[in-house]
Amino acid sequence: MxxxxxxxxxxxVQVKTRSKMFTRVAAGYGHEPNTLTDPVVLALPxxxxxxxxxxxxxxxxxxxxxxxxxxxxxKWDRKQYFYPDSPKNYQISQYDQPICLGGxxxxxxxxxxxxxxxxxxxxxxxxxxxxxxVGKLNHFATDSLVDYNRAGTPLMEIVSEPAMHSAEExxxxxxxxxxxxxxxxxxxxxxxxGQLRCDANISVRPVGETRLGTKVExxxxxxxxxxxxxxxxxIKRQLAVIERGGTIVQExxxxxxxxxxxxxxxxxxxxxxxxxxxxxxLMPVRVDEAWKSRLRSECPELPFDRQRRFMSQYQVPYxxxxxxxxxxxxxxxxxxxxxxxxxxxxxxxxxxxxxxxLREIGVAKTDLASAKVRPAQLAELVNLIESGTLLxxxxxxxxxxxxxxxxxxxxxxxxxxxxxxxxxxGELEQWCRDAIAGNPKALxxxxxxxxxxxxxxxxxxMKAAKGRADPKQVDATLRRLLA
Amino acid sequence: MxxxxxxxxxxxxxxxxxxxxxxxVELTRAVLARTEAVEGRIRAFNSRDEADALKQAADSDxxxxxxRSRGPLEGIPVGLKDVIAVTDQPLTASSKMLANFIxxxxxTVTAKLKQAGAVLxxxxxxxxxxxxxxxxxxxxxxxxxxxxxxxxxxGSSGGSAAAxxxxxxxATLGSDTGGSIRQPAALCGVxxxxxxxGLVSRYGLIAFASSxxxxxxxTRTVEDAAIMLGAIAGHDxxxxxxxxxxxxDYRTALAGKRGPWRIGIPKEYFGEGLDPEVGAAVEKAIAFxxxxxxxxxxxxxxxxxxxxxxxYIIATAEASSNLARFDGIRYGxxxxxxxxxxxxxxxxxxxxxxxxxxxxxxxxxxxxxxxxYDAYYLRAQKVRTLIRQDFLNAYQEVDAxxxxxxxxxxxxxxxxxxxxxxxxxDIYTIGVNLAGLPAVSVPCGFTTGGLPIGLQLIGxxxxxxxxxxxxxxxxxxxxxxxxxxxx
Numbered sequence: 028m029x030x031x032x033x034x035x036x037x038x039x040v041q042v043k044t045r046s047k048m049f050t051r052v053a054a055g056y057g058h059e060p061n062t063l064t065d066p067v068v069l070a071l072p073x074x075x076x077x078x079x080x081x082x083x084x085x086x087x088x089x090x091x092x093x094x095x096x097x098x099x100x101x102k103w104d105r106k107q108y109f110y111p112d113s114p115k116n117y118q119i120s121q122y123d124q125p126i127c128l129g130g131x132x133x134x135x136x137x138x139x140x141x142x143x144x145x146x147x148x149x150x151x152x153x154x155x156x157x158x159x160x161v162g163k164l165n166h167f168a169t170d171s172l173v174d175y176n177r178a179g180t181p182l183m184e185i186v187s188e189p190a191m192h193s194a195e196e197x198x199x200x201x202x203x204x205x206x207x208x209x210x211x212x213x214x215x216x217x218x219x220x221g222q223l224r225c226d227a228n229i230s231v232r233p234v235g236e237t238r239l240g241t242k243v244e245x246x247x248x249x250x251x252x253x254x255x256x257x258x259x260x261x262i263k264r265q266l267a268v269i270e271r272g273g274t275i276v277q278e279x280x281x282x283x284x285x286x287x288x289x290x291x292x293x294x295x296x297x298x299x300x301x302x303x304x305x306x307x308x309l310m311p312v313r314v315d316e317a318w319k320s321r322l323r324s325e326c327p328e329l330p331f332d333r334q335r336r337f338m339s340q341y342q343v344p345y346x347x348x349x350x351x352x353x354x355x356x357x358x359x360x361x362x363x364x365x366x367x368x369x370x371x372x373x374x375x376x377x378x379x380x381x382x383x384x385l386r387e388i389g390v391a392k393t394d395l396a397s398a399k400v401r402p403a404q405l406a407e408l409v410n411l412i413e414s415g416t417l418l419x420x421x422x423x424x425x426x427x428x429x430x431x432x433x434x435x436x437x438x439x440x441x442x443x444x445x446x447x448x449x450x451x452x453g454e455l456e457q458w459c460r461d462a463i464a465g466n467p468k469a470l471x472x473x474x475x476x477x478x479x480x481x482x483x484x485x486x487x488x489m490k491a492a493k494g495r496a497d498p499k500q501v502d503a504t505l506r507r508l509l510a
Numbered sequence: 511m512x513x514x515x516x517x518x519x520x521x522x523x524x525x526x527x528x529x530x531x532x533x534x535v536e537l538t539r540a541v542l543a544r545t546e547a548v549e550g551r552i553r554a555f556n557s558r559d560e561a562d563a564l565k566q567a568a569d570s571d572x573x574x575x576x577x578r579s580r581g582p583l584e585g586i587p588v589g590l591k592d593v594i595a596v597t598d599q600p601l602t603a604s605s606k607m608l609a610n611f612i613x614x615x616x617x618t619v620t621a622k623l624k625q626a627g628a629v630l631x632x633x634x635x636x637x638x639x640x641x642x643x644x645x646x647x648x649x650x651x652x653x654x655x656x657x658x659x660x661x662x663x664x665g666s667s668g669g670s671a672a673a674x675x676x677x678x679x680x681a682t683l684g685s686d687t688g689g690s691i692r693q694p695a696a697l698c699g700v701x702x703x704x705x706x707x708g709l710v711s712r713y714g715l716i717a718f719a720s721s722x723x724x725x726x727x728x729t730r731t732v733e734d735a736a737i738m739l740g741a742i743a744g745h746d747x748x749x750x751x752x753x754x755x756x757x758x759d760y761r762t763a764l765a766g767k768r769g770p771w772r773i774g775i776p777k778e779y780f781g782e783g784l785d786p787e788v789g790a791a792v793e794k795a796i797a798f799x800x801x802x803x804x805x806x807x808x809x810x811x812x813x814x815x816x817x818x819x820x821x822y823i824i825a826t827a828e829a830s831s832n833l834a835r836f837d838g839i840r841y842g843x844x845x846x847x848x849x850x851x852x853x854x855x856x857x858x859x860x861x862x863x864x865x866x867x868x869x870x871x872x873x874x875x876x877x878x879x880x881x882x883y884d885a886y887y888l889r890a891q892k893v894r895t896l897i898r899q900d901f902l903n904a905y906q907e908v909d910a911x912x913x914x915x916x917x918x919x920x921x922x923x924x925x926x927x928x929x930x931x932x933x934x935x936d937i938y939t940i941g942v943n944l945a946g947l948p949a950v951s952v953p954c955g956f957t958t959g960g961l962p963i964g965l966q967l968i969g970x971x972x973x974x975x976x977x978x979x980x981x982x983x984x985x986x987x988x989x990x991x992x993x994x995x996x997x
């Protein structure tokens with residue numbers, strides 16, 4: 028019998044706000060333990076929560092970007108359970124009226140080749156709600172210590188429908204979701220800092236069956252690759268259990284990305300009764316049309332929409348646009364440089380940006396924002412090449428100096444005397460004749476029909492021209508002489 | 511009016527302080543001396559900081575000397591129920607759980623009283639976590655009624671009522687979730703005001719039931735209640751349930767409000783269980799208002815019979831959640847030699863909480879548990895809406911409602927050992943909390959045994975001025991409020 032996997036993801040994303048969800052103390056990462064606290068965070072006797080409106084704004088914005096319906100009223104509930112990382116022993120969350128309902132995440136599956144766009148799909152969302160993060164426990168031999176710096180940080184929970192069927196789809200979902208959140212400025216989604224965390228619900232069923240199989244929840248998947256590996260591992264594990272004639276037990280399992288092994292944490296019998304009820308300390312907040320339309324106006328273009336536009340508007344190929352949309356600032360940089368370079372030059376801008384600037388940035392271990400080459404300078408460089416003033420290989424030298432100094436290409440060319448090749452056809456023809464004469468073996472091979480043998484002459488020509496010859500012109504001259 | 515300083519009114523003392531005939535230090539010393547003399551018999555205080563009170567009084571005198579008096583409460587010693595946070599002072603809720611807890615922050619009402627120049631004096635006893643009607647549920651022992659030391663002062667704000675009646679404070683703050691200000695005020699013969707829900711910030715009040723709790727004053731007179739309310743009322747950005755409304759100068763506004771009033775008598779509040787002497791005193795109060803040309807009208811609050819059940823579902827549900835934070839992890843009582851975190855929780859809470867608190871946590875946990883929520887909590891909220899609507903309907907015809915505050919006068923310590931019998935003490939007061947209304951208890955007579963009787967007036971939402979004016983009219987026609995116990 029053929030089986031299919033059914034996967035739903037619960038993703039927690041920390042909302043990037045200055046202060047915490049229900050009090051004024053700062054939110055942050057990497058501070059001394061228990062320094063980002065106040066009476067509210069520590070749940071001292073008598074304190075009350077006050078909603079951080081910026082966090083609600085961010086979640087509504089996220090919902091609008093993902094096409095969710097925004098609830099007319101934001102209502103708060105208490106989710107109750109005892110654990111030392113939860114100062115009140117209840118978490119303020121949203122139970123039966125999440126702020127966002129429905130919507131979906133567009134994903135792209137791997138294509139048949141690297142330079143071919145893969146299939147796009149929309150993974151439907153169940154809901155998005157806002158809640159507060161908990162603290163962090165550190166376990167030692169005989170006792171545990173708790174750090175409440177993270178406690179009370181705004182946290183959104185994004186729940187997908189059980190609508191994915193492979194580890195690759197889950198991987199693509201998380202990649203796309205993360206890009207969307209980063210684009211919207213909603214979160215930095217740094218998984219190492221716990222800003223994005225993922226739990227996966229996985230079941231298998233015979234192909235054609237519509238009911239869901241018994242699900243297993245996979246927790247502690249702390250990188251997007253571990254999510255993919257963990258899900259692939261769990262699907263295999265479940266299929267193996269079924270093949271042995273066993274049945275899947277509903278449980279929560281912990282997947283260790285380092286060892287690639289999962290183990291059971293708890294079974295369903297130990298499931299919590301969270302005793303949800305509306306938080307009487309917080310009034311429901313009405314979300315009206317004006318509020319929503321203000322936030323809608325702040326929503327950026329989504330990454331895949333931008334990619335489609337770059338491909339059609341600027342004729343930039345898929346592989347380059349795939350890179351350009353990885354980072355909103357990179358795409359903005361591209362559009363700025365393309366605009367300055369003028370019509371028909373966007374593709375060259377894209378190539379230089381992706382192949383050269385990003386490489387230099389990687390080597391220098393810096394980032395786009397601090398790179399000295401700004402869009403205007405890149406546009407100028409592209410225009411110098413396209414107009415024939417600068418040859419491609421000379422341009423690389425110029426670009427390296429631009430990257431190092433931040434000077435404009437014109438200034439560098441002027442300073443270094445790096446103008447385009449002299450177009451003295453007679454001189455070039457002489458260099459070509461010399462090169463052919465100097466390599467009878469290659470000449471014989473070319474005459475015998477080996478097309479690539481012509482390249483053997485180009486090196487000496489370029490050497491003679493001190494690199495300033497136009498390769499196209501060299502090629503044309505050689506072919507004329509060899510004909 | 512008794513002439514001793516400790517039995518005078520804020521209004522009177524404030525005038526003497528302003529005229530320079532009295533200093534805050536003198537006044538505070540008089541209150542400390544009175545406390546020294548009678549507190550051993552009353553046990554109204556959980557803790558007292560004499561040095562701190564005298565320092566505040568000296569600061570107040572210095573402000574006044576510099577022409578920077580902060581108003582009518584400047585230099586007046588005010589006691590706080592031990593559920594209201596004061597920086598660097600104990601905050602125990604009369605529970606073993608918080609026996610050693612010192613608050614690092616001020617409640618909003620505390621900050622406002624400091625801003626008004628009051629001398630904060632003492633932490634007053636209560637039923638543990640404000641759960642009870644006699645102050646017998648205190649982990650530190652019961653408070654006694656100054657009018658009869660064998661009897662309870664009522665509760666849960668029994669310490670706040672008894673201290674005022676005993677002259678060991680000149681005004682006090684309590685909190686009222688189901689009658690916890692009004693019932694002890696009635697039993698101790700003082701004025702007790704529960705403001706509209708949302709008028710006074712709850713920030714810094716240890717929560718019992720968030721949707722019902724409200725802080726309010728105990729005073730000797732209605733005018734003093736207006737002064738205290740003026741100091742503590744107002745919108746607070748730290749309390750999301752705080753109501754955005756302009757707070758008038760209640761004392762001035764009060765002087766301008768005169769009857770005659772339209773007063774409703776809810777027939778459901780005069781039934782079985784009402785002590786005949788209490789009933790007779792309240793009837794006399796009705797007759798008084800009639801004699802003042804007020805329109806007296808019988809009204810019906812048909813859902814009154816559901817108040818007690820509704821209250822004990824909502825209050826316990828919220829309490830079970832609010833008290834979850836007392837777990838021995840970050841502060842408060844922690845059991846010794848625990849084996850793991852479960853053991854830490856269960857033993858710390860088993861040792862730290864008293865029987866009544868545990869009873870309500872268990873009840874509240876039950877009504878919120880999966881499968882029972884709809885039948886209990888959700889239904890109780892719907893009934894609550896009906897109860898509120900009953901009151902609002904009545905206010906179509908009348909300005910205020912008049913009822914007994916408590917069905918019985920002060921009872922003996924240990925007399926009500928059955929929790930249900932104790933719950934019935936609040937039968938006339940809890941509807942007000944469920945409906946979020948303001949209500950005041952004023953002294954309206956004494957039993958033949960010499961125990962105070964209280965009259966409850968229930969007002970319309972956020973119309974405290976009118977409510978206090980109606981109470982003031984009664985007070986001015988009587989002298990019950992001038993009587994003091996012989997201690």
